[in-house]
Amino acid sequence: MTSAWPSFSWDSFKKTTPSEYLVRFAFGGAIGAVAFYVGKRFGPQIGGLLLAFPALRPAVLTLADEHEARNAAVVHARGAALGSIGLIVFALTVRLVGADHIALALLGATLAWLLSSALLWRSALWLRERQLARDARRDGAQQA
Numbered sequence: 001m002t003s004a005w006p007s008f009s010w011d012s013f014k015k016t017t018p019s020e021y022l023v024r025f026a027f028g029g030a031i032g033a034v035a036f037y038v039g040k041r042f043g044p045q046i047g048g049l050l051l052a053f054p055a056l057r058p059a060v061l062t063l064a065d066e067h068e069a070r071n072a073a074v075v076h077a078r079g080a081a082l083g084s085i086g087l088i089v090f091a092l093t094v095r096l097v098g099a100d101h102i103a104l105a106l107l108g109a110t111l112a113w114l115l116s117s118a119l120l121w122r123s124a125l126w127l128r129e130r131q132l133a134r135d136a137r138r139d140g141a142q143q144a
Helices: 012-013 018-042 044-051 057-067 070-097 097-141
Strands: none
Touching: 012 070, 018 044, 044 070
């Protein structure tokens, strides 16, 4: 089972082939290009919203499904959803503070992103712990 806590392993670099890095680069570039063209056509506010989409997420999910269990891809997808919310909070904070105070806007947005992402992550872990405890009680009641 995949751990609920983020971790780092050098072994991941050994498992990833150059073609997989190319796929990640291509996905990221394509999503960035789409955001650019949408921004040119409909304005920077709309194009900027597309940049809140984690550009590498489709490639990571594809590669995670190839290298790891499907359960790991689900964990990555949930993390992407939480990360996207954090990026939206960042963008909204910059928008609310405004371009007149760019240093303050970026500092405030970074703090807002950090706090909202940490709160969302902790909430997700709490919900998962509740679900596991409920499942354990149910399984214990069925065995008795």
